[in-house]
Amino acid sequence: MDVHRELRQGAPEAVLADGKTPTEVVEIVVALLDAGAGSVLVTRADEETRAAVRERVDGSHEDSRARAIWIARGKPPVRGLVVLVSAGTSDAPALHEARIRAELLGTTVLVQQDIGVAGLHRLRLALPDLERADCVIVCAGMDAALASVIGGLVSVPVIGLPTSVGYGSARGGETALRAMLCSCAAGLAVVDIDDGFGAGTIAARIARAAAGTD
Amino acid sequence: MDVHRELRQGAPEAVLADGKTPTEVVEIVVALLDAGAGSVLVTRADEETRAAVRERVDGSHEDSRARAIWIARGKPPVRGLVVLVSAGTSDAPALHEARIRAELLGTTVLVQQDIGVAGLHRLRLALPDLERADCVIVCAGMDAALASVIGGLVSVPVIGLPTSVGYGSARGGETALRAMLCSCAAGLAVVDIDDGFGAGTIAARIARAAAGTD
Amino acid sequence: MDVHRELRQGAPEAVLADGKTPTEVVEIVVALLDAGAGSVLVTRADEETRAAVRERVDGSHEDSRARAIWIARGKPPVRGLVVLVSAGTSDAPALHEARIRAELLGTTVLVQQDIGVAGLHRLRLALPDLERADCVIVCAGMDAALASVIGGLVSVPVIGLPTSVGYGSARGGETALRAMLCSCAAGLAVVDIDDGFGAGTIAARIARAAAGTD
Amino acid sequence: MDVHRELRQGAPEAVLADGKTPTEVVEIVVALLDAGAGSVLVTRADEETRAAVRERVDGSHEDSRARAIWIARGKPPVRGLVVLVSAGTSDAPALHEARIRAELLGTTVLVQQDIGVAGLHRLRLALPDLERADCVIVCAGMDAALASVIGGLVSVPVIGLPTSVGYGSARGGETALRAMLCSCAAGLAVVDIDDGFGAGTIAARIARAAAGTD
Amino acid sequence: MDVHRELRQGAPEAVLADGKTPTEVVEIVVALLDAGAGSVLVTRADEETRAAVRERVDGSHEDSRARAIWIARGKPPVRGLVVLVSAGTSDAPALHEARIRAELLGTTVLVQQDIGVAGLHRLRLALPDLERADCVIVCAGMDAALASVIGGLVSVPVIGLPTSVGYGSARGGETALRAMLCSCAAGLAVVDIDDGFGAGTIAARIARAAAGTD
Amino acid sequence: MDVHRELRQGAPEAVLADGKTPTEVVEIVVALLDAGAGSVLVTRADEETRAAVRERVDGSHEDSRARAIWIARGKPPVRGLVVLVSAGTSDAPALHEARIRAELLGTTVLVQQDIGVAGLHRLRLALPDLERADCVIVCAGMDAALASVIGGLVSVPVIGLPTSVGYGSARGGETALRAMLCSCAAGLAVVDIDDGFGAGTIAARIARAAAGTD
């Protein structure tokens, strides 16, 4: 028996750039690709780090909102649908990190932005998409009321992605996290504040499994 | 000039029973009535305290859900409409404390219970009442999403009354309080956790002023 | 369009007994059954509340560890496999609440108790079950290290269920919750402390969807 | 029935600049004006953002203390009186944000600055103004004692606006927020730390309603 | 040189009963008296503990509000004046503990109760006493606004004694403690929540020193 | 009766520069001097602010460690002795702010730096000074053990001045503050973190009163 998860040929890999120098990030990315990684996603990468990767590795893709850069060599066949809903435009960094991660894992991602609770009209327009999703990610800061509202409307698994948007009692996402955790909406589980990577990972796994054997 | 608020003839008075013995509460109530108080409201009074007041003072009224007992001698003319909305049945103690306080201050109070975010259908039925209110109190625990939803629907002043309902990340009402404070809904101000008395006071003042000079 | 989730014939319903009198719980249970609920699960019900339900409603089932009582009239066809892993015996209340909820939603649940990190030997024995699950729930208190260890071993969605087991720096489950949220294991989402109901709900949804159209 | 609050012709609109680029703010402002907004208020806008708006949109007004820039095309008829009291000069940013918001909503705002508790003499001079207000906003940091003192003196609705002024145990406004929430003064409701926008909104609504039908 | 504070003949001694059995408390009291202690003050002593001391030791004095029992054999000559001001009747336990301690240390203590900020009239009546004090103790819970108000009026040392009175955001005295610490009133230092013993000790030392060499 | 503290001829005045522009600080200083202030102390003033004051006002004094600048026109006759003890060199900013404030109030201040608990030898050398003080200020960060040690050695009033020195669990002075508040040493009261100004104020008042009528 082998009780570990070692680097597998063709597996998707991820690097958290935060707290590493651009040089360190580049070295890790190159090592992973050399070892046969299918895709490598670098998250929380500032412009300098992305530039370093971009110059060294051919065929990289970038998204400055998500502060991400990635190389996708052998993407898995696309399967399953994740719908990503956000409350406001300031949620973009976490939202796009989740989107990119889920796409690299081989899922279709549909984004519905700026569906705040104050504008329930837009939510109504988004309902048909929500109802055909295999998994929904709700990305919201401040009081995260959107998570409860959507959790009460759909019966598929919902992943709450609290964001650090807001000031004062928003407390850098703490209130959104707490509100999602104690939401009365059933079928809701939560990832860490601004953890788009985590949300994208579990949502893709759920959606792919729901759409066929994984 | 006289910079103080002394006992005025006919004024409504309140006694917080919490942390006082039944005997102490009775003595204070009697003293206030002797001094000419128009109404005396005792809040956070357990059964023993209410019994002590009931036996000593004639003409008292009680509400066990609100843990309140009161004497109303000269109620002011009723003016203004407060609509009190609650998310669930467990919010009853704070809700009824707010209702009784607002009624004693001379306001009509309309109660709409159990309008959770998960049941937006009921909210729709309540909208006509919300739209004719002079002031709305939203009474909710856990993630208090109802405050944001209602705050986005009405344009009258909304008073958020967070309750200690829930467990875990509800943190005894802390999350509801924080969520209401950082709600993106404009026109919302908040009182302390379970402070039905405070919510009823300001709501009645707002509603009476809106319905005519106070 | 109808933006709400109203009581549907045959749907599973749940009642949180905490903060309600036995009489109130019984009334709600009866009303739900009369309205045609398929199953009604009462959680956080002490002995007195369970006795009240048991006496009034025929055909109820109980689990004292989970502090739950339920009526299952029309269980859905069973589909999907949830594996529930716990770190120690004190996690039983949350674990069994999750198990019962998931079973009522129509899922097979396999329980692996007492797989603490200090005894990795047992974890090895549990691996084959973990690998064929559609969804894994890890139920752990204190430092919740088990969630990271299991999250690193499996590639199905993992739901972290932190428990209030432990004293001192365990802080009533706060540390387990935080540790799960910032775990480096990918594919892990978390529910609130001791929220077996929530964990069972989302796990059953994930497993049923993975095992066929829901 | 239409359960939403959509953009209405002539309505006042607001944009929180914090966390948006100057370009994004300008685009939103222009879009709102094109859609027929009566006034657009940009809050938490640094010099660079204000410059971007100023250059692109004619007829803007600014207040650097409030970090605000706004366009007022069709101000509503002025009605009602809000009196804004602050404890010290450092409260100016929140105070002026509240003032500008309330004025744009069509209310007269009277400002009484630097009325610290340590200088009760000034409070005495301000009493006549406080007594004729339709709503009072108390803007204070640190221990926010002024809110309790004023709440004990007036019988109109009082909105507490805690500010992040102070250091150490002031904790960025947390102590002022907490102190206002548990103040023994009746008739006091609170907005979030430094949320001049929220305070101005509800105060204007209260004052306008008190001065006539809204 | 002798770097310690050993039991001195005639010195005042104190025993914190909290967390000790009545038997243990009695044994310590007897031992201190046998060793020649001038006075022994037992604080936080419930009725059972006080009864145990009362029965065993002759000449004890008690105060049930302060939960204190004491023996005073050789009180020092009285010197200096401490004025003790409290905001409300619920502050009595801490207030009387402070009073008894200060009196046992040989100071005159003058008590002014129920001088809440909402009733500035009473404060005015208390001013002459405050002005002739050698030290003032302000005993207040909730937002503790009284400490700032009094700190702004007098120029003698003021000791803030926060109490655990109140609920919700009063947080068991935390808000009162924080508010006192960040008060803008100069000349104010603070003891721990409900620490009447500590407040009485330092106030008596200050007052005695001010009234003559100690 | 006059319930306020207005500017008195010859009184010492203080300005907190933090959060004010250099220009604003200069204007306030000039206004205070014009009104006849005896001394004006500007605290938390960075180099730019101090330069602005220095250029505009003649005869100012500065201390860069304390980040303070002051003008002393009519110092009161010196009376009483304050001994200021600090645990380490990093406590210098709070220590010197306390020293300057106490000196401007007319007290002799003796400074004993770097008397950490780990070096009890130095404490022994400082004992004679501690024993003749009218008031002792203990200035310490981290675990503030020095406050307990000194509080156990002397019988004069001790003012605890917690500092934000340290990292990790020192939590910016929070642990020092808490440790001082719950110290078992009697006769200790505490000011806010880094509040040298407050410590200097009350210590000078205590010392001056002890040395003669104030």
Add this chain to the structure above:
Amino acid sequence: MDVHRELRQGAPEAVLADGKTPTEVVEIVVALLDAGAGSVLVTRADEETRAAVRERVDGSHEDSRARAIWIARGKPPVRGLVVLVSAGTSDAPALHEARIRAELLGTTVLVQQDIGVAGLHRLRLALPDLERADCVIVCAGMDAALASVIGGLVSVPVIGLPTSVGYGSARGGETALRAMLCSCAAGLAVVDIDDGFGAGTIAARIARAAAGTD
């Protein structure tokens, strides 16, 4: 390779009774003894649980202060010296739990109680014992100043054992824990609040290793 710690013949075992029924505890104890455990220590056991174990298992030993009951069948040869120092009598539960655990692991334990910082005289008397220890445990609540003082005096490893003794800012041991963690004394590591078991375990391991190969 075998990556686990399974029950070994003759090994010391421990059971945390907290949160288990007396019956459950007895069953676990019997199972461990049947499996060949050398000693079984039950901690946090109330009188009822201890009685249940006592009746069922022959040859048990008890300590009511430590709330512990244990069976010692094959104690290891005694080696090494642990000196256990406590600040006050209320620290007894944690202190004795640590002592019993260390003794069961085969170490000599010397206890020095009531060595508060306020009585440095006693510390002096204890120094010779401290200096010949292989490991020192300092058991202290409130501000835990004793840990820093002792940490500065000895050069052997010191284990800090914070206790939940005290009220107010002692915060159930949090302040003692924080103070120990940020103590400037080198060579100090800390276990959880009231975790006598943990302190005894590591201290015994250190002492036994120091006294010879383990």
Add this chain to the structure above:
Amino acid sequence: MDVHRELRQGAPEAVLADGKTPTEVVEIVVALLDAGAGSVLVTRADEETRAAVRERVDGSHEDSRARAIWIARGKPPVRGLVVLVSAGTSDAPALHEARIRAELLGTTVLVQQDIGVAGLHRLRLALPDLERADCVIVCAGMDAALASVIGGLVSVPVIGLPTSVGYGSARGGETALRAMLCSCAAGLAVVDIDDGFGAGTIAARIARAAAGTD
């Protein structure tokens, strides 16, 4: 008797550069060397401070990852083995600070980096080293699960060194600290967040004592 720890000839000394100017650090280093210190280790020293020391003192050594610079004049004979295990590359600063400190105290240090829980394979390879250590330091951030896993595998003393690696619920190392403190692994004691210096100190003392008389 001499109750203090004064500078001894040849003793190792340490300087925390944080919060001191480069000039101050240099002066202290020189003074310690002049007084005969055997080694002087400067921690938390930025490049500027290290340059200042390097230029002034001959024979210094540096480690930029650890932000440390040191002079070793008379290293003690090497004795004992400390194994330092870290979860990820971002833990390097704390890890190397611990390594350098332990080496300067005269211990052999073996480093095993990047042994995350997600890669138990590497842990298996490290086991032989862990088993022959006299003391193990586990250096980990986020959920610190590695500490529990290793604590369950070895029977030597383990020192937990939590690091501030991670974001969101990692809370700057707080979660790692809490998780280590409440870990169910016996024989684990903890130092403060990022306190490599403290971990190195106690680990070296333990290891040296285990390897022979200290």
